[in-house]
Amino acid sequence: MTGIRLTAPAPGWAIDADVVVVGSGVAGLTAALRCAAAGLDTVVVTKARLDDGSTRWAQGGIAAALGEGDTPEQHLDDTLVAGAGLCDEEAVRTLVTEGPDAVRRLIDTGAHFDTTDSGDIALTREGGHHRRRIAHAGGDATGAEISRALVGAVREAALHTIENALVLDLLTDAEGRTAGVSLHVMGEGQHDGVGAVRAPSVVLATGGMGQVFSATTNPPVSTGDGVALALRAGAEVSDLEFVQFHPTVLFLGAGSEGQQPLVSEAVRGEGAHLVDGDGVRFMLGQHELAELAPRDIVAKAITRRMLDHGAEHMYLDARHFGARMWEQRFPTILAACRSHGIDPVTEPIPVAPAAHYASGGVRTDLRGRTTVPGLYACGEVACTGVHGANRLASNSLLEGLVFAERIAADITETRPPRTEPAGDQGAGDPAPLLAPEARTAIQRTMTRGAGVLRSADSLAAAAEELEALHRAAAEPALRADDAEGAKAVVPGVDAWEVTNLLLVSRVLVAAAREREETRGCHWREDRPDRDDAHSRRHLVVRIAPDRTPAVHRTETAAFPPVRPSD
Numbered sequence: 001m002t003g004i005r006l007t008a009p010a011p012g013w014a015i016d017a018d019v020v021v022v023g024s025g026v027a028g029l030t031a032a033l034r035c036a037a038a039g040l041d042t043v044v045v046t047k048a049r050l051d052d053g054s055t056r057w058a059q060g061g062i063a064a065a066l067g068e069g070d071t072p073e074q075h076l077d078d079t080l081v082a083g084a085g086l087c088d089e090e091a092v093r094t095l096v097t098e099g100p101d102a103v104r105r106l107i108d109t110g111a112h113f114d115t116t117d118s119g120d121i122a123l124t125r126e127g128g129h130h131r132r133r134i135a136h137a138g139g140d141a142t143g144a145e146i147s148r149a150l151v152g153a154v155r156e157a158a159l160h161t162i163e164n165a166l167v168l169d170l171l172t173d174a175e176g177r178t179a180g181v182s183l184h185v186m187g188e189g190q191h192d193g194v195g196a197v198r199a200p201s202v203v204l205a206t207g208g209m210g211q212v213f214s215a216t217t218n219p220p221v222s223t224g225d226g227v228a229l230a231l232r233a234g235a236e237v238s239d240l241e242f243v244q245f246h247p248t249v250l251f252l253g254a255g256s257e258g259q260q261p262l263v264s265e266a267v268r269g270e271g272a273h274l275v276d277g278d279g280v281r282f283m284l285g286q287h288e289l290a291e292l293a294p295r296d297i298v299a300k301a302i303t304r305r306m307l308d309h310g311a312e313h314m315y316l317d318a319r320h321f322g323a324r325m326w327e328q329r330f331p332t333i334l335a336a337c338r339s340h341g342i343d344p345v346t347e348p349i350p351v352a353p354a355a356h357y358a359s360g361g362v363r364t365d366l367r368g369r370t371t372v373p374g375l376y377a378c379g380e381v382a383c384t385g386v387h388g389a390n391r392l393a394s395n396s397l398l399e400g401l402v403f404a405e406r407i408a409a410d411i412t413e414t415r416p417p418r419t420e421p422a423g424d425q426g427a428g429d430p431a432p433l434l435a436p437e438a439r440t441a442i443q444r445t446m447t448r449g450a451g452v453l454r455s456a457d458s459l460a461a462a463a464e465e466l467e468a469l470h471r472a473a474a475e476p477a478l479r480a481d482d483a484e485g486a487k488a489v490v491p492g493v494d495a496w497e498v499t500n501l502l503l504v505s506r507v508l509v510a511a512a513r514e515r516e517e518t519r520g521c522h523w524r525e526d527r528p529d530r531d532d533a534h535s536r537r538h539l540v541v542r543i544a545p546d547r548t549p550a551v552h553r554t555e556t557a558a559f560p561p562v563r564p565s566d
Contacts, residue, residue, distance in 0.1 A: 001172060001176055001233060001234045002231075002232055002233070002234050002543050002545070002547075004232045004430075004431050004543065004547065005168075005169045005232060005430055005431065006168050006169055006232070006430065006431055006433070006491075006496055006499060007430040007431065007432070007433050007491050008168050008169075008182065008184065008194055008430075008491050008496070009193070009194045009491065010194070011182055011194050011195045011196040012193055012194060012195055013191055013193075013195040013196070014195060014196040014197070014198055015043065015160075015191075015195075015196075015197055015198070016041075016197075016198045016199070016418065017041045017042060017043040017160070017180075017197060017198070017199040018035070018040040018041040018042065018199060018200065018201065018411075018415070018418070019032075019035045019040050019041070019042045019043070019199055019201045019202075019203065019411055020042075020043045020044075020045060020180060020181055020197040020199040020201070020202050020203070021035070021042065021043070021044050021045070021203040021205060022045045022046075022167045022181060022202065022203065022204050022205060022206055022226065023045075023046060023047075023053060023203075023204065023205030023206045023207060023226070023379065023381070024044060024046035024050045024051070024052075024053055024151070024154075024161075024205075025053035025054055025055035025056075025147070025205060025207055025379055025380075025400065026055045026143075026146055026147070026150065026379065026397050026400040026401060026404070027205040027378040027379030027380075027399075027400030027401070027403070027404045028044065028046070028053075028203065028205030028206075028378075028379065028404070029044070029050075029150040029151065029153070029154055030106075030150065030400065030401055030404035030405060030408075031203050031205060031376075031378060031404035031405075031407050031408050032044045032154065032159055032203075033109070033150070033153055033154060033157065033159075034404070034405055034408030034409070034412075035408045035411055035412065036157055036159055037157075038408065038411075038412040040411065040412065040415075041160075042159055042160070043159075043160045043161070043162065043197050043199070044154065044159055044160070044161045044162070045161075045162045045165050045167060045181070045183055045197060046161065046162070046163055046164075046165065047164070047165065047166055047167075047206075047221045047225070048163065048164060048221050049163055049164070050147075050151045050154065050161060050163060051144075051147045051148070051151050052219065052221060053147075053207050053219065053221065054143075054207045054208060054218060054219060054222060054380065055143045055146060055147050055397070055400075056143050056144050056147045056219075057143055057217065057218075057219060057262065058142055058143025058146070058396070058397055059140040059141065059142065059143065059262055059264035059266065059332060059333065060124075060126055060134060060136065060140070060142065060264040060265050060266040060269075060393060060394050061124065061126075061134040061135050061136035061137070061142045061266065061394050061397075062103060062106075062134070062135050062136075062142060062146070062394055062397040062398050062401075063075065063099075063126075063129065063133050063134050063135075063392070063393065063394035063395050063397075063398055064096075064099040064100045064102075064103045064133060064135065064398055065096060065099070065100055065133055066100055066103065066121055066123065066133060066135060067121075067123045067131065067132055067133055069131070070131045070132075070133050072093075072096040072097045072099070072100070073096075074130065074131060075096040075099070075133060076089075076092050076093055076096045077130075078128055078129050078130055078392055079092045079095070079096065079386070079392045079395060080092060080388075081128065081294070082128040082294040082295075082296075082388070082390050082391065082392035082520075083386075083387060083388020083389055083390060083391075083392070083520065084296075084388055084389040084390055084519050084520035084530070085388065085389070085519070085530075085532060085536050085557065086239070086242075086388035086389045086519070086520070086536065086538065086557060087385060087386060087387065087388035088384070088385025088386065088388075088558065088559055090366065090385075091366060091384050091385040091386045092385075092386055094366055094402065094406075095386050095395070095398060095399060095402050095403075098402045098405075099398045099401070099402055102398070102401040102402050102405060103135060103398070103401070105401075105405075106146065106149070106401060109149050109150065109153050110149040110152055110153060111137065111145055111146050111148075111149035111150075112137060112145060112149075113135045113136065113137045113142075113145075114135075114136050114137055114138070114139065121135050122135070122136065123135060124136060124266050124269045124270060125266075125269040125292060126264075126265040126266055126268070126269045126292070126393035126394055127247075127265050127268065127269075127289070127291075127292045127293060127294055127295050127298060127392075127393045128289070128292070128293070128294040128295070128392045128393055129269075129292070129392070129393065129394075130289075134266065134269065134393070134394045136266065138331070138332075139328060139329045139330055139331050139332070140264050140266060140329065140330045140331065140332045140333050141331075141332050142397070143397070146397065162183070162185060162191060162197070164185060164186045165183045165184065165185045165186065165191075166183060166184050166186065166225065166493055166496060166497070167181050167182075167183045167206070167225055167226070167229060168181070168182040168183055168184060168194070168229070168496065169181065169182050169229060169232060169233070170202065170229055170230075170232070170233040170372070170375060171196060171198065171421040171422075172233070172372075172421065172422060173419040173420060173421060173422055174419075174420075174422045175419075176372075176373070177200070177373045177374045177416075177419065178199075178200060178201065178202050178372060178373060178374025178375045179198060179199070179200065179374075179419050179420065179421040179422070180196055180197050180198035180199045180200075180202065180421060181196065181197055181199075181202055181229075182194065182195070182196050183195060183196070183197065184493065184496070186493060196421070198418070198420075198421060199418070200374055200416040200417060200418050200419060201374055201376065201411045201416060202374060202375050202376065203368070203376045203377070203378065203404075203407055203411075204226040204229070204230065204362060204370075204375065204376065204377040204378075204381050204382070205226075205377070205378050205379045205381060205400070205404070206225050206226030206227075206229075206379075206381045207221070207222050207226070207379060207380050207381060208222045208224070208357060208358045208380040208381070209222060209223065209224030209227060209358055209501075209504050210222045210355045210356065210357075210358075211223045211224070211443070211501065212224060212355075212442065212443065212446050212501050212504055212505050212508065213243075213354070213355035213443055213446050213447050213451065214257045214258075214443040214444055214446075214447040215249070215256060215257060215258070215260050215354040215355065215447070216258075216259060216260065216354055216355040216356065217246055217249055217259065217260060217261075217262045217354055217355070217356045218259060218355070218356070219259055220258070220259060223497045223498075223500050223501050224500050224501060224503075224504035225497070225500050226361075226362065226377065226381035227240070227358075227361055227362060227381060227500075227504050227507075228499075228500035228503045228504055229500075230362040230370065230372070230375065230377065230381075231503060231504075231507065231541075231542065231543050232431065232503075232543065233372050233375065234371075234372060234542065234543070235362055235363070235370045235371050235372045235375060235542070236362075236363045236370070236371045236540050236541065236542050236562075237360065237361060237362050237363060237383065237507060237540070237541050237542070238360055238361075238363040238383045238538050238539065238540045238541070238559070239359060239360030239361075239383050239388075239389070239511070239538055239539060240358065240360040240361070240504075240507055240508045240511050240539075240541065241360065241508060241511040241512040241514075241515050241522050241539065242358075242359035242360050242387070242388075242389050242390065242520055242521050242522055243355055243356075243357070243358055243359070243450075243508070243521060243522075244295055244296070244299075244356050244357040244358075244359055244390060244391055244521045245295075245299045245353040245354060245355055245356055245451070245452050245521065246262060246265075246295065246299070246353060246354060246355075246356035246357070247265075247274075247295055247298040247299040247301075247302050247351070247353050248262075248263040248264075248265070248267070248268070248274075248298075248316050248349075248351040248353075249261065249262055249263065249351060249352060249353065249354035249356075250262070250263055250336065250337065250340065250342075250349065250350070250351060251312065251313035251350040251351055251352045252340060254312050257440075257443070260354050261333075261336040261337075261340070262333075262356075263316060263333055263337075263349055263351055264330070264333060265292075265295070265393050265394075266330075267316065267318055267330060267333065268291040268292055268316070269292060270318075270321070270325075270329065271318070271320070271321070272291070272316050272317060272318035272321070273291060273316070273317045273318075274291050274298070274301075274302065274314055274315070274316055274317075274351075275314065275315050275316075275317050275348060276305055276309060276311070276314055276315070277309060277311055277314075277315070279317075282301060282305050282314075283298065283301055286301050294390055294392065294393075295356075295390060295391070295393060295521070296389075296390045296520050296521040296523070299353040299452060299521070300452070300523055302314050302351070302352065302353055303353060303452050303453060306352070312352065313350045313351060313352040314350075314351055314352070315348035315349060315350055315351065316348060316349045316351045317348040317349075318344055318348075318349070319344070319345065319346060319347070319348070321344075321345075322345070323345045326344055326345050330344075337349055353452050355451075357380065357391055357396060358380055358381075359383075359387040359388065359389065359390060359391050359520070359521065360383045360387075360511075361377065361380065361381050361382045361383040362377040362381055362382050362383060363382075363383050363540060363559065363562065364376070364377050364378070364382050364383065364384050364403075364562065365559075365561065365562045365563075366384070366403075366406065367406050367407065367409075367410040368382065368384075368403050368404075368406055368407035368410065369410065369562050369563070370562060371562045371563075373563075374416060376407045376410075376411070378399075378400060378403040378404045378407055379396075379399070379400040379403075379404070380396060380400075382403065384399065384403055385559055386399050387399075388520065389519045389520025389521065389522060390520030390521045431499060431503070431547075432470075432473035432474040432499075433473060433489040433491060433495045433496070433499050434469065434473045434489065434495060434498045434499050434502055435473075435489050435495065435498070436494035436495055436497075436498055438469055438473075438498050438502070439494075439497070439498045439501060441465075441469065442466070442469065442498065442501050442502055442505055443501075445462050445465045445466060445505070446462060446505050446508075446509075448461075448462065449461050449462025449463075449465070449509070450462050450505075450508060450509055450512055452523060453523060453525050454512055454522070454523060454524050454525065455524060455525045455526040456513070456516075456524075456526050457526075459509055459512050459513045460513070462505075462509050463506075463509045463510070463513065466502065466505055466506050466509060467506070469502055470502060470506065473489070473499075473502075503543075506549055507541050507543075507549045510541060510549035510551050511539045511541055511549075511551055514539055514551045514553070515535060515539060516531075516535070517529065517530055517531040517534075517535040518530060519535065536557045537553045537554045537555070537556070537557060538553075538554040538557070538559060539551055539552070539553055539554075540552045540553075540554060540560075
């Protein structure tokens with residue numbers, strides 16, 4: 001344990017459970033349903049409403065070897081290629097072999113996927129896949145359908161849910177083992193204000209951290225809360241430098257910030273072309289799969305073309321689809337484009353890369369266990385080793401399904417006893433809170449210094465700016481007891497979120513500075529080559545006693561065990 005906690009009031013209420021799941025996307029709700037089905041008293045905590053996470057925004061679909069002639073081995077091969085030498089092969093094999101049945105269980109839960117005229121699941125292709133293996137729903141509303149089915153199942157099972165709640169910190173017992181979480185409930189309801197859910201098993205399924213950048217496909221709730229909690233609790237995170245920038249995000253203007261509309265890779269899977277302002281298909285000759293190359297390759301190609309042409313965006317041309325295909329296959333994207341004054345039926349779509357997915361996260365083993373006993377992680381907040389240096393398209397929903405089921409199985413098997421949180425949970429110096437206004441500064445610093453293009457100079461500048469924000473937050477002048485009477489930062493959701501964003505950003509930049517090569521979605525302009533001899537290693541980070549990120553390079557491409565006894 002680091003002894004670092006967010007500055008917050010002491011919990012004013014508490015409830016007890018066997019398991020608390022933090023997050024309500026595909027990973028969190030799957031874990032909760034499986035735990036509850038095994039007879040465990042399970043509580044779901046979610047930051048907004050049950051269906052407000054990233055899962056709902058997933059368009060393309062879920063990848064699994066479900067089609068005739070496809071095999072888990074072929075899915076494994078495509079995943080390993082996309083991961084650029086840093087996938088954990090055992091984790092990938094687990095994903096692709098258990099994936100098809102996990103999808104079938106999702107269907108049994110109530111999810112309805114699009115089907116062919118013969119009744120089979122309709123499958124499409126996306127970047128990096130050599131076969132059609134992407135199952136989709138509602139044309140391009142797969143995440144919304146999965147979320148609908150899982151939320152319905154949770155409500156039918158009458159699980160205890162706490163909505164509009166921001167998780168704060170991990171609670172531990174006298175032995176340093178997980179004993180629950182503290183959280184703040186926003187608004188009135190059964191619980192209000194800061195409280196605690198006391199449980200011996202905590203499952204982090206808090207999603208991503210795309211809000212560390214100015215423009216992202218992630219919803220506003222994706223502020224890295226789970227990764228920040230885990231770091232403060234002393235857990236290890238890994239590969240945080242590998243942030244995937246989705247190649248085709250609807251370009252809304254150079255100054256656009258916040259959540260941006262995604263144009264699914266499935267549009268390219270169905271035959272759309274990437275073109276520049278002169279109508280030239282620039283992906284031809286770049287990769288054998290052209291527009292369907294892995295995402296890092298497409299994002300880099302778009303960025304290069306933009307730089308070469310002095311352009312702010314490229315175009316995705318799917319006019320040849322015709323109105324009927326757009327309306328039936330991609331109704332969500334069509335509506336989003338038209339709402340911004342663009343009609344894909346008659347004109348190319350302006351697109352540019354934007355932050356999309358964190359391939360790294362809280363380090364886990366194949367049972368979802370982190371380096372803190374009793375703390376689990378799954379979904380985008382976790383680093384299972386599946387994605388390596390670059391996630392293969394549509395593997396994220398599958399990873400959430402498969403590893404959530406594995407976590408539930410492990411908790412069900414071990415059934416750890418409930419213990420009391422230690423009485424000194426507030427001991428030590430609290431993490432200095434940032435003023436909410438610092439959020440924009442963090443996002444712009446990260447976009448400039450650690451975006452699609454990175455270099456030693458840009459990362460050094462970002463690190464300096466982030467550390468300046470960190471130091472300023474700790475200045476005595478910002479404390480409530482300051483003799484000058486300076487205004488203190490008041491604990492609250494906005495301050496907690498931006499404090500989490502700063503911690504995650506500092507760790508990401510520290511890892512990116514250490515990785516002096518270009519690999520997967522980590523693109524160093526000053527180090528354009530991949531260095532397998534020295535850099536085919538994972539970067540593991542934890543917070544040192546002086547509160548700085550301590551980066552450790554693994555000795556091989558394999559992850560070390562999460563427990564010394566493993």
